[in-house]
Amino acid sequence: MRRWLMFGGWWLVFSGWWLVFSGEEPEPRRPHFTDIASKSNFAYRTDNNFTGRKYFPQTMCGGVAAFDFDNDGRMDLFFTNGAKLPELEKTDPRFYNCLLRNRGDGTFEDVTARAGLLGKDLGFSFGVAAGDYDNDGFEDLFVCNAGPNVLYHNNGDGTFTDVTARSGITKPKDVLSVAAAWFDYDNDGKLDLIVSNYTVWTPRTDKICAANGVEYYCHPKVYSPVAHRLYHNLGNGRFEDVTEASGFGKELGKGMGIAIADFNGDGYMDVFVANDTMRNFLFINQKNGTFKESAFEWGVAYDESGNAGSSMGADAKDYDNDGWPDLFYNNLKGEIWGLYHNLGGKSMSYVSGISRVSRLSARSSGWSNGFVDYNNDGWKDLYSSNGDIDNMGDISRQRDTMFENVDGKEFRDVSGLLGADFNHAGFQRGSAFVDLNNDGFEDLVVTSLDEKPRILLNSADNGNHWLLVNTIGRRSNRDGVGVALKLTTASGRTLYNHVTTSDGFMSSSDKRVHFGLGPEKAIASLEIRWPSGIVQTLKKLRADQILTVTEPAR
Amino acid sequence: MTIMRHLEGGQSCPQPPFRRLFLALALILPALYAQQPAADPDALLQHAIALHQAGDLDGAIRAYREYLAAQPDSVQARSNLGAALARAGRYEEAIAEYDRALSKSPENPALLLNLGLAYYKTGRPAEAATRFERAASLAPQFKGQVTLLLASCDNSLGKYKQAVALLAPLENEKSADQAFNYIYGTALIGDGQSASGAAVIDRILSAGDSAEALLLRGTLKLRAHDHDGALADLEKAIALNGRLPGAHARLGELLLAMREKDGARTAFGQELALDPDEFVSNLNMGVLAKQDQEYAAARRYFECALKARPNDPGVRYQMAILDLATGNPDQARKALEALIGESPDFAEAHATLATVYYRLDRSADGDRERAIAQKLMDQRDAADTGVRAR
Numbered sequence: 042m043r044r045w046l047m048f049g050g051w052w053l054v055f056s057g058w059w060l061v062f063s064g065e066e067p068e069p070r071r072p073h074f075t076d077i078a079s080k081s082n083f084a085y086r087t088d089n090n091f092t093g094r095k096y097f098p099q100t101m102c103g104g105v106a107a108f109d110f111d112n113d114g115r116m117d118l119f120f121t122n123g124a125k126l127p128e129l130e131k132t133d134p135r136f137y138n139c140l141l142r143n144r145g146d147g148t149f150e151d152v153t154a155r156a157g158l159l160g161k162d163l164g165f166s167f168g169v170a171a172g173d174y175d176n177d178g179f180e181d182l183f184v185c186n187a188g189p190n191v192l193y194h195n196n197g198d199g200t201f202t203d204v205t206a207r208s209g210i211t212k213p214k215d216v217l218s219v220a221a222a223w224f225d226y227d228n229d230g231k232l233d234l235i236v237s238n239y240t241v242w243t244p245r246t247d248k249i250c251a252a253n254g255v256e257y258y259c260h261p262k263v264y265s266p267v268a269h270r271l272y273h274n275l276g277n278g279r280f281e282d283v284t285e286a287s288g289f290g291k292e293l294g295k296g297m298g299i300a301i302a303d304f305n306g307d308g309y310m311d312v313f314v315a316n317d318t319m320r321n322f323l324f325i326n327q328k329n330g331t332f333k334e335s336a337f338e339w340g341v342a343y344d345e346s347g348n349a350g351s352s353m354g355a356d357a358k359d360y361d362n363d364g365w366p367d368l369f370y371n372n373l374k375g376e377i378w379g380l381y382h383n384l385g386g387k388s389m390s391y392v393s394g395i396s397r398v399s400r401l402s403a404r405s406s407g408w409s410n411g412f413v414d415y416n417n418d419g420w421k422d423l424y425s426s427n428g429d430i431d432n433m434g435d436i437s438r439q440r441d442t443m444f445e446n447v448d449g450k451e452f453r454d455v456s457g458l459l460g461a462d463f464n465h466a467g468f469q470r471g472s473a474f475v476d477l478n479n480d481g482f483e484d485l486v487v488t489s490l491d492e493k494p495r496i497l498l499n500s501a502d503n504g505n506h507w508l509l510v511n512t513i514g515r516r517s518n519r520d521g522v523g524v525a526l527k528l529t530t531a532s533g534r535t536l537y538n539h540v541t542t543s544d545g546f547m548s549s550s551d552k553r554v555h556f557g558l559g560p561e562k563a564i565a566s567l568e569i570r571w572p573s574g575i576v577q578t579l580k581k582l583r584a585d586q587i588l589t590v591t592e593p594a595r
Numbered sequence: 596m597t598i599m600r601h602l603e604g605g606q607s608c609p610q611p612p613f614r615r616l617f618l619a620l621a622l623i624l625p626a627l628y629a630q631q632p633a634a635d636p637d638a639l640l641q642h643a644i645a646l647h648q649a650g651d652l653d654g655a656i657r658a659y660r661e662y663l664a665a666q667p668d669s670v671q672a673r674s675n676l677g678a679a680l681a682r683a684g685r686y687e688e689a690i691a692e693y694d695r696a697l698s699k700s701p702e703n704p705a706l707l708l709n710l711g712l713a714y715y716k717t718g719r720p721a722e723a724a725t726r727f728e729r730a731a732s733l734a735p736q737f738k739g740q741v742t743l744l745l746a747s748c749d750n751s752l753g754k755y756k757q758a759v760a761l762l763a764p765l766e767n768e769k770s771a772d773q774a775f776n777y778i779y780g781t782a783l784i785g786d787g788q789s790a791s792g793a794a795v796i797d798r799i800l801s802a803g804d805s806a807e808a809l810l811l812r813g814t815l816k817l818r819a820h821d822h823d824g825a826l827a828d829l830e831k832a833i834a835l836n837g838r839l840p841g842a843h844a845r846l847g848e849l850l851l852a853m854r855e856k857d858g859a860r861t862a863f864g865q866e867l868a869l870d871p872d873e874f875v876s877n878l879n880m881g882v883l884a885k886q887d888q889e890y891a892a893a894r895r896y897f898e899c900a901l902k903a904r905p906n907d908p909g910v911r912y913q914m915a916i917l918d919l920a921t922g923n924p925d926q927a928r929k930a931l932e933a934l935i936g937e938s939p940d941f942a943e944a945h946a947t948l949a950t951v952y953y954r955l956d957r958s959a960d961g962d963r964e965r966a967i968a969q970k971l972m973d974q975r976d977a978a979d980t981g982v983r984a985r
Contacts, residue, residue, distance in 0.1 A: 340950050345916060374854040
């Protein structure tokens with residue numbers, strides 16, 4: 042007994058010394074994530090039809106959209122899927138796309154067939170973008186494919202109709218489209234569409250690469266780049282391909298993720314496209330229907346050494362709350378994940394090193410990614426879904442990462458603290474940020490090759506406060522895509538965000554704008570800048586609510 | 596990470612150890628020199644030489660200095676002092692003494708050869724090469740020794756084609772000489788002559804397993820993107836000879852290609868622990884430090900790399916990026932403009948210069964450089980079959 046007490050005494054002494062000398066703050070309470078997918082009965086698995094022969098598109102499968110298709114106030118989920126190869130057809134139900142209706146009790150109902158979204162006639166599907174292109178109050182879907190892309194109109198009764206043919210959305214033959222984003226580039230109140238394309242590909246032109254008798258996925262160099270395509274929304278369900286007229290057609294890329302933001306603060310949305318093993322593009326909106334590719338000017342075309350990385354997913358948000366959207370794209374293992382700080386709307390500064398992102402990310406192959414304030418402390422963190430391109434070694438399966446933002450200056454890896462379900466090792470691909478249970482904490486939905494998706498519910502138990510803002514445009518597009526929000530808390534802290542559903546890779550997130558407020562329960566003001574130019578200010582708001590804001594007449 | 600701490604604490608690259616190939620020459624040349632008849636039969640000088648020959652280097656250095664205090668113009672004594680200092684590993688002092696001797700006897704080929712060796716041992720192959728060339732031009736009997744040294748300098752400087760040109764005529768005569776085979780094989784592989792390089796490797800391996808041959812074969816496999824094969828060879832080479840110059844550096848390059856940055860850092864650190872001036876490791880450690888935005892450390896690594904390969908365009912490019920990243924775009928501009936003047940096909944330099952011009956509000960110049968960069972990269976992409984894993 043005495044010896045035990047002595048030991049205890051020593052422990053206390055050392056513990057005290059540790060506290061004195063380390064000077065560290067106690068660790069904050071962090072939420073964790075729990076996978077609730079198994080509670081629901083649905084058949085969807087991300088199926089890239091890997092049977093030994095390695096076809097180029099197989100590495101990219103499993104797009105996700107989080108959107109409220111039935112306007113019941115609960116976010117639903119849509120997943121894209123692969124196809125039989127080399128047939129390039131969804132010959133079997135296992136390749137069908139999937140729509141899951143959120144029942145609101147932690148379970149989801151597979152309503153794909155009823156909604157008409159199986160996609161039986163589609164090829165291999167990749168990215169998906171949700172947006173109300175016809176301003177009828179119901180979110181529509183655009184799905185990217187190897188084979189024709191498809192625009193689904195939400196009929197408002199739980200069903201969708203393929204309206205691609207009458208929309209005028211076409212693309213050159215055999216172009217492989219990876220991701221898409223809705224945004225209103227000319228502020229005419231109608232959502233336009235940007236599609237990132239990778240190459241011209243068919244199973245017949247697929248290249249075989251092998252060494253010592255072992256086949257591997259070919260390096261992207263074997264495929265030629267193509268133009269990304271911009272479609273102008275003419276109204277009445279019609280679109281015009283303005284790729285050439287807008288300037289997009291001048292640049293050929295191997296498109297992956299798309300990030301939409303007003304990088305220079307001129308009131309018009311700009312477009313960043315991550316290109317695989319090529320320079321990235323930053324299309325700055327010239328406010329006259331054209332764009333100028335300005336990645337060189339902004340310093341984001343290449344990494345700091347002038348090298349092109351794999352550039353997978355992309356997102357643009359303000360991580361340091363200085364009022365300017367910053368840029369984050371991830372890369373494959375060993376490359377540098379790009380975190381760029383916006384220098385007052387004129388250029389970007391590479392900050393991967395000083396923010397510690399370069400070191401933290403060195404061992405991960407990232408796919409979808411984004412800024413997300415997972416712990417509601419008011420600082421946007423960096424999430425990435427990870428997994429190797431190929432299954433070639435023991436560490437090909439990877440865990441996702443969450444780099445926690447420390448006061449807008451640097452990041453630390455807290456992935457290991459977010460629960461076993463978050464740390465599932467796999468070949469993760471698409472991801473969406475969404476508040477599935479409307480508790481004000483961001484949940485995650487992640488696909489992984491040859492597995493069911495994970496639906497990761499945030500435990501929301503660290504006591505921090507929040508605000509969700511659902512914008513409804515009138516003169517502006519109804520979704521409010523492009524709305525810029527500035528929130529000032531009661532203590533005077535300012536937070537910034539904007540409306541976009543496009544982030545990461547092949548994915549589309551909750552359109553509601555999320556603010557973590559930390560310990561603060563009151564909001565002094567919320568300034569809302571609509572794409573129409575209207576500025577609206579709401580004062581004295583309480584925290585912890587989903588606030589629906591309708592654009593005023595002027 | 597010993598080397599990292601050293602670089603962070605100090606401002607210059609430390610002295611490298613002897614290289615195996617030159618150990619024999621370093622020992623032989625001072626002895627040959629000491630056997631030459633002394634111009635001055637002074638007893639003190641004889642005593643110094645005796646001490647030198649007996650291996651009492653400190654005693655010999657003291658005696659030579661004592662003699663030179665009275666006879667400062669004695670070329671032989673100063674040359675011997677340089678040789679003793681070099682043998683004691685005090686290369687910078689040796690270089691100073693050789694230079695003073697050469698100021699009195701500028702056409703002395705033995706002095707030039709020794710000075711070249713001292714430069715080589717301090718990791719300055721460019722300076723070494725000019726002395727070797729001069730020595731060989733003055734004394735044709737040195738040509739045999741000098742050719743191999745010059746080729747080795749060319750390899751160190753990345754001038755593989757020149758090294759091949761020097762050694763190819765000697766291939767039949769020297770094919771049994773393993774040192775020759777190693778230097779020649781390095782040059783062939785560096786020059787992209789993979790098949791010829793492989794033949795030289797086979798010649799070395801026919802005499803038994805050799806770390807040098809495995810290093811060369813690993814290099815060939817790395818170039819051919821056979822990462823697993825390269826890893827096996829390089830690990831075996833290091834197991835056979837952990838001090839083989841360049842082996843850890845090559846392993847570091849391989850690990851970088853395999854996207855294993857931490858392992859690469861360790862390998863480059865091990866190379867630099869053996870030879871702090873080694874070019875590849877300094878360059879890559881600098882790049883890794885730059886990626887982490889540890890710019891001061893990066894600059895020190897690059898400066899060390901430049902010491903090994905003065906004016907290397909890759910290193911100068913990296914230093915220009917440092918200038919841009921640390922808020923000196925005008926300095927970056929000057930460096931990049933100079934670099935492009937010498938290497939007009941350097942696509943990355945054009946790309947970075949475009950960004951620099953845009954930062955300096957010189958849009959027209961930026962547009963021009965951007966167009967050049969794109970054209971060069973497009974040409975490179977068109978030539979790249981890409982048939983390899985990513």
